[in-house]
Amino acid sequence: MDRVEPYHFDLPHQQWRPHQFEVIQELLEVKDGSVYIIQALTGSGKTSFAAALGKDNRVIALAQTKLLQEENYGHTYKFAYLFGKGNYPCKLLDDTASRCQHKAGPRNCSLYNQCTYYNKKRAAMASSKCALNYAYFMTAKWPALRAKSPNYLVLDECHLLPDLVVEHASVTVTELDRKRWGLPDFPRIAGANSGISLFDRDKPESEAAKWLGQVLVIMKRHTERLELKYKSDKTVQKMYEEAQNLMYRTESTYKSLCEQPFDWFLRSGATARTVRNKRVPGFICKPLTARHHFPNIFLHGGKTILMSATIGNFSTFAEELGIKAFKTIRVPSVWGPEKRPVYYHDDAPSIGRKTDDAAWDRQARIITTMINSVPDSWSGVIHCTSKNQSNELAGRLARLGLGDRVWVPPLTGTNGQMAAWEVAKKQHKGRLAISWAWWVGVDLLDEKIAIAAKVPYGYIGSDYGQMRMRYDGKFYLQCTAWRLMQGCGRTRRGRIQDYDTDGHKTGLVAVVDSNWRRVRNYMDDDFLQSMNQWN
Numbered sequence: 001m002d003r004v005e006p007y008h009f010d011l012p013h014q015q016w017r018p019h020q021f022e023v024i025q026e027l028l029e030v031k032d033g034s035v036y037i038i039q040a041l042t043g044s045g046k047t048s049f050a051a052a053l054g055k056d057n058r059v060i061a062l063a064q065t066k067l068l069q070e071e072n073y074g075h076t077y078k079f080a081y082l083f084g085k086g087n088y089p090c091k092l093l094d095d096t097a098s099r100c101q102h103k104a105g106p107r108n109c110s111l112y113n114q115c116t117y118y119n120k121k122r123a124a125m126a127s128s129k130c131a132l133n134y135a136y137f138m139t140a141k142w143p144a145l146r147a148k149s150p151n152y153l154v155l156d157e158c159h160l161l162p163d164l165v166v167e168h169a170s171v172t173v174t175e176l177d178r179k180r181w182g183l184p185d186f187p188r189i190a191g192a193n194s195g196i197s198l199f200d201r202d203k204p205e206s207e208a209a210k211w212l213g214q215v216l217v218i219m220k221r222h223t224e225r226l227e228l229k230y231k232s233d234k235t236v237q238k239m240y241e242e243a244q245n246l247m248y249r250t251e252s253t254y255k256s257l258c259e260q261p262f263d264w265f266l267r268s269g270a271t272a273r274t275v276r277n278k279r280v281p282g283f284i285c286k287p288l289t290a291r292h293h294f295p296n297i298f299l300h301g302g303k304t305i306l307m308s309a310t311i312g313n314f315s316t317f318a319e320e321l322g323i324k325a326f327k328t329i330r331v332p333s334v335w336g337p338e339k340r341p342v343y344y345h346d347d348a349p350s351i352g353r354k355t356d357d358a359a360w361d362r363q364a365r366i367i368t369t370m371i372n373s374v375p376d377s378w379s380g381v382i383h384c385t386s387k388n389q390s391n392e393l394a395g396r397l398a399r400l401g402l403g404d405r406v407w408v409p410p411l412t413g414t415n416g417q418m419a420a421w422e423v424a425k426k427q428h429k430g431r432l433a434i435s436w437a438w439w440v441g442v443d444l445l446d447e448k449i450a451i452a453a454k455v456p457y458g459y460i461g462s463d464y465g466q467m468r469m470r471y472d473g474k475f476y477l478q479c480t481a482w483r484l485m486q487g488c489g490r491t492r493r494g495r496i497q498d499y500d501t502d503g504h505k506t507g508l509v510a511v512v513d514s515n516w517r518r519v520r521n522y523m524d525d526d527f528l529q530s531m532n533q534w535n
Helices: 020-028 046-053 066-076 116-126 134-139 142-146 158-168 175-181 204-230 234-259 294-298 314-320 357-372 387-402 414-427 463-471 473-488 514-522 525-530
Strands: 035-040 059-063 129-133 152-155 171-174 189-192 264-275 278-287 303-308 327-331 342-344 380-383 432-435 449-452 508-511 531-533
Touching (some): 020 046, 035 314, 046 066, 046 303, 059 066, 059 134, 066 129, 129 134, 134 142, 134 158, 134 234, 158 278, 171 175, 171 234, 175 234, 175 278, 189 204, 204 234, 204 264, 204 278, 264 463, 314 473, 357 449, 414 432, 473 508, 473 514
Parallel strands (some): 035 327, 059 129, 342 531, 380 432, 380 449, 449 508
Antiparallel strands (some): 171 278, 264 278
16 A cells, blocks of 8 residues: 555645654544543644544534634644634624624625625535634534534643633623613522532522523623614614623523533622622622533534643543543654753742742742853743732842843733733843743744743632632642643744754753642653753
8 A cells, every 4th residue: 555645634744743644543543422632742733633634524623712723724724714703894884793783694684695704604614624713612503513423523722621611601790780780689699519618508509590590581681772772873882792791601601500500619699709808799600610511512422532732631631521431642742851851950949928038039049040051142931920929030030140131021911911022032132031921822932941930820819719729629730730831831832943952952941949749740741751850
């Protein structure tokens, strides 16, 4: 038999990457109803797995970001990609397609064939390969219907799924919301039906569902009223969008609560919410876990493939998603551990709330020593977990001689911070961003330094955060390990220049908080193999 080449699967590669063809072969043999969890580091060709399956099958690939949909799946692998209606213009109105006046029957519109959204939707529905985002999949009906046997449903960036599912099934209603929309008084509920804390009603989930049902009816009326008014008066646009948003959140939470009334965080009444350390009225309904809801949303009897560069402990991950039977694939890194070292220092302190000044100073000296060991033209990021910690570490590093290099991002969104960072880098070579917000979601392609100054444990300053940690401490540690590994990978994006070769160091990645050992059982084997003691 002739050798199988990438072009046989319509892949735009001249040759196979290591292990790529073997993974594709195994996935082509997947049976209906099977769930596969794949761990494959950046640069191993995860997106190509989904693309190859689409050669002779229908594939729906889901991702979190539009950029991944459009660039990786759309432009590189020719997937038909589709965003929500709000991302496309309406040819009839001076507005977006989400304001379509023909929702009951869009084909009645005289410009239906010119509608960008519906043309994109038709292409996605007809294509053997389509890329959607998670939010669209969880709210639209047709993708779930199509994701049945014999189709493949590919869940990219799957480590994000627990939080995405929880947020999809969550709603918070403030006292301002209640008064503004004329909602019923908040029921008096305090606790969770998981057995973790006490509550003052025998069945708080029933009380919560009853109240949400009433709210849903009211918000549907408001949305319909405001939509009619909006067609003739654009000034009500913001009010209409806010009503619609609350209606959608209420609807998804109400449905989830009725279908799976297990393990919820419920707070309602005069002291339900905390704002600036003060208890205020409100209603909070959030799942403590995704395990009861993920199967209902994503497992439809077809072939389900979950993929991520960071899985860690497969059993802990699968348990959190309620996946009872699954198979795993670990795609070995194409870069040996000696080419992607992550350094730790035996004298690094354990960083936490009770860390004293002497320990902070010791950590700053270790970080300074590491940075001074590499070319002073190297720029990079030092990860912290708060704005205050970033400022304090920047001050310590400045006093140790790095004052002209350290830079703390402004209090803006990620896009604003990255734009400011590009300017800061041009002002001085070897800039060091002391950031609390770049653990995930940024590609530092020009930078060569990534140092974790603190293990990024999840926030437990809220009642919900504490309850979720107590509900499943293992998953709490798994999330911490994910964030730590993601942060260390910001400068290693799968390119040959991102890795050491022939003994030549091309970057510096390090963890300077000895607490990393607490989460080592939840780290990927590839990451653990790369851990090296600093000499």
